[in-house]
Amino acid sequence: MPPLTTASSTFPPPPPNMAPPLSTTRKRLMALIVASLMMMEQLDGTALITALPAMAGDFHVDIPQTSIALTLYMLGLAALIPASGHMAERFGSRATLRCAIMLFLSGSLLCAWASSLPVLALARLVQGAGGAMMVPVGRLVILRSVPKSELLSVMAWVMLPATIGPMSGPVLGGFLTTYLSWRWIFYINIPLGLVAIALTGRFIPHFRASAPPPFDLRGNILSSTALAGLIFGMEMLTRPGFPRPLAVGLLLLAPLGGVAYVRHARGMTHPVLDLTLLRVSTFRVSVIAGGLTRIATAGVIFLIPSLLQTRFGISAAQSGLITFIAPVGALAMRFAAPGIYRGRGFRTVMCATSLVLPCICLLLALFRPGAPLVWLLVLLGLNGMGQTLLYTGYNTVAYADMAPARMSAATSLYATCQQVMLTLGICVAAGCLAFGQVALPVRWQAADYSLTFVVCGVIAIMALPVLLRLSANAGAAVSGHDGTDGKKDRP
Numbered sequence: 136m137p138p139l140t141t142a143s144s145t146f147p148p149p150p151p152n153m154a155p156p157l158s159t160t161r162k163r164l165m166a167l168i169v170a171s172l173m174m175m176e177q178l179d180g181t182a183l184i185t186a187l188p189a190m191a192g193d194f195h196v197d198i199p200q201t202s203i204a205l206t207l208y209m210l211g212l213a214a215l216i217p218a219s220g221h222m223a224e225r226f227g228s229r230a231t232l233r234c235a236i237m238l239f240l241s242g243s244l245l246c247a248w249a250s251s252l253p254v255l256a257l258a259r260l261v262q263g264a265g266g267a268m269m270v271p272v273g274r275l276v277i278l279r280s281v282p283k284s285e286l287l288s289v290m291a292w293v294m295l296p297a298t299i300g301p302m303s304g305p306v307l308g309g310f311l312t313t314y315l316s317w318r319w320i321f322y323i324n325i326p327l328g329l330v331a332i333a334l335t336g337r338f339i340p341h342f343r344a345s346a347p348p349p350f351d352l353r354g355n356i357l358s359s360t361a362l363a364g365l366i367f368g369m370e371m372l373t374r375p376g377f378p379r380p381l382a383v384g385l386l387l388l389a390p391l392g393g394v395a396y397v398r399h400a401r402g403m404t405h406p407v408l409d410l411t412l413l414r415v416s417t418f419r420v421s422v423i424a425g426g427l428t429r430i431a432t433a434g435v436i437f438l439i440p441s442l443l444q445t446r447f448g449i450s451a452a453q454s455g456l457i458t459f460i461a462p463v464g465a466l467a468m469r470f471a472a473p474g475i476y477r478g479r480g481f482r483t484v485m486c487a488t489s490l491v492l493p494c495i496c497l498l499l500a501l502f503r504p505g506a507p508l509v510w511l512l513v514l515l516g517l518n519g520m521g522q523t524l525l526y527t528g529y530n531t532v533a534y535a536d537m538a539p540a541r542m543s544a545a546t547s548l549y550a551t552c553q554q555v556m557l558t559l560g561i562c563v564a565a566g567c568l569a570f571g572q573v574a575l576p577v578r579w580q581a582a583d584y585s586l587t588f589v590v591c592g593v594i595a596i597m598a599l600p601v602l603l604r605l606s607a608n609a610g611a612a613v614s615g616h617d618g619t620d621g622k623k624d625r626p
Contacts, residue, residue, distance in 0.1 A: 164338050165280060166293045168331070169273035172236070173293070175327045176266050179243070179320065182308025185440045186317035193317070194252040198441050205437070207256040209558035210366045211263020214359040216550045217407040219271040220543035221350050229341040231272050233332050239265030240328040247321040271550040278534060278542045279342060286613050287473050290531050348405040355407045357399055361392030362555060369562035408551060409544040412537075417609050421533035422549060424489070424601040426556040428529070431492055431595035432522060433560025434587065435499070438568070439515075442584050447504050457508065457515070465519035472527040473614075480616035481535075482605040485528040489599045491521030496592030500585040535610035563590065 187201045194201070223231045242262030249255035274293075281289045311319040368386035372379070400406035413419045443449045443457060476484055495518045502511060537545050567587035608616070 161338070163289075165340075166277060166289050168334050168338055169270075169277055170293045171327075171331055171334070172232075172269050172273050175239075175324060175331065176270060178307070178327075179262075179324060182311070182320045183317075184436060185308035186312040186320060188441055188444045189312045189317050190252075190255075194255075196252055198445070201252065203252065203256045204259050205561050206366055206369075206558050208259040208263040208266070209554050209561070210363060211260045212267045212550075212554040214362055215264050215267035216271055216554060217355055217358055217547050218350065219268045219550070220275065220547040221348075221407070222268055223272045223275060223342070224348075224543060225350075227341045228272055228276050229335060229339045231268055232276075232335045232339060235265045235268035235272065236328050236332050236335070237265070238262075239269055240325055241265070243321040243324040243328070247318045271546050273339075274550070275543055275546045276339060276342065278546065279539075280340065286534070287476060287527075287531050290527065351403055351405060351407040354396060354399055354403060357392055357396040358408055358551075361389050361396060362551075364388030364392055365555070366558050366562070369559065369566065372562075372566060405544075408548050409541070410548070412541060412545050412548055415536050417532050417536045417605065418534070418545065418549070420601055420605055420609075421529050422552050424485075424598040425526075425529040425533075426552055427594055427598040427601070428489065428492065428522075428525065429553060429556040430560040430563060431496065431591040433557045434564035434567075434591040434594075435492075435496065435518075437561050437564045438584060438587055438591075439499075446584065457511065465523035468520040468523040469527075472524050475524065476528065476531075476614040477616055480607060481528050481532045481610040481614060482602070482607055485525060485532075485605070486599060486602045488521050488525040488528070489595070489602055491518065491525070493592040493596040495521075496588045496595060500588035500592070531613055532605075532610040535613045560591075563594070 183204065187204075188198055190204070191198045191201045219231070226234075239262055242258055242260075242265055245258035245261055246255055249258055277289060277293060278286075307323070308317070308320055311317065311323075364385045364387070368382050368384075368389060371382035371385065396408070397410065400408065400410055413422065449457070495514055498514055502514075533549055534542065534545060564587055567590050568583055570583075570586075610616075
């Protein structure tokens with residue numbers, strides 16, 4: 136990576152590939168700003184999931200069809216995240232963040248004014264374009280500014296306010312949907328975004344590469360084509376009314392675009408998605424195992440609000456209050472996570488915690504109307520604690536052995552994989568739900584949610600064999616754990 140410079144008068148120009156020195160207070164302020172951007176994005180997404188049944192009623196469509204409002208947003212993320220690192224290098228971290236927030240706010244207004252589901256889906260695509268640069272660039276600023284020995288504790292600060300989004304999203308989304316309108320879910324982004332723009336201009340350093348490499352436009356087109364084929368093909372298979380040959384054709388486009396991109400990237404010095412980063416074992420394990428976990432997590436998050444509202448007859452506001460317990464458990468675990476990883480190491484903690492979600496999915500599959508809701512609260516609370524501990528590990532160990540010169544490329548590739556897996560999770564859940572409603576015998580159709588939860592659990596358990604490939608001392612420089620075997624990988 137070219138040497139970095141800073142436009143901030145507070146710090147002197149850093150040496151090549153080094154971030155300017157920051158005080159502890161400044162690091163925490165930066166972490167909180169980046170976390171607030173994550174909170175705004177997650178608040179929007181989790182609130183929207185709670186409102187999907189109401190949106191389906193307003194637009195006169197089935198609930199599985201409304202998943203396009205989620206998948207189009209993630210398509211925008213997946214298609215443009217690869218360019219986020221290059222944008223930050225060319226235009227600077229602060230300018231890129233402020234433009235991304237403004238684009239996200241513009242998409243929010245378009246969503247609030249949408250008159251039909253297709254219009255809402257296109258507006259969500261605009262939001263995704265803003266989110267594609269907003270969170271990855273913020274994360275890159277943290278990685279560039281914080282030594283690896285402090286990364287775990289700073290990431291805990293990053294994830295702390297971000298927990299507020301999932302915590303308040305279902306409650307706020309349910310309240311607004313029940314007593315006002317689901318459109319207010321998007322209006323509340325405006326004041327949050329304006330505050331974020333002001334704070335970014337004040338506290339985020341303006342890192343910028345003095346001589347950024349040329350942008351890999353062809354690679355971005357090829358990778359976006361592959362992602363679009365995969366996401367839209369999956370989406371069309373789950374939605375009635377679309378010709379099956381078109382869906383199959385799009386799904387075939389995905390591997391063709393992927394193969395074309397791989398061949399293109401082999402001859403590029405600076406490909407838009409640097410697949411050679413997967414040679415770093417800690418990064419590779421986090422991408423693969425984290426991807427499987429994210430598929431299952433996204434499916435569960437998509438299913439629970441609609442299950443409560445359609446099968447249990449609970450209002451959107453009540454379902455939001457019930458799902459509130461999961462982020463409460465997540466918030467409690469957020470404080471303990473650094474100490475747990477410091478005491479036991481990444482491999483032990485992540486392998487053990489990867490069993491939580493599969494067990495929760497299987498228990499949710501057995502949950503029926505009439506069962507005491509207190510058991511559901513217990514399950515959601517435990518799931519929130521387990522997933523918080525696991526994702527803290529995923530998001531930290533991925534960069535534990537990454538060279539500083541490759542951090543920008545690593546954040547772009549990791550964020551792209553992350554969003555693709557979340558999108559696939561929604562598509563898999565919506566597809567299984569639609570399959571159960573159509574293909575199961577009438578007397579078994581009430582088990583459509585159970586079938587989908589089982590599928591999510593099977594996908595989640597597949598992360599364990601991958602995590603077992605971590606060495607005992609994986610990420611020890613970050614966690615402070617004293618491993619006894621294995622060697623750290625170098626890119």
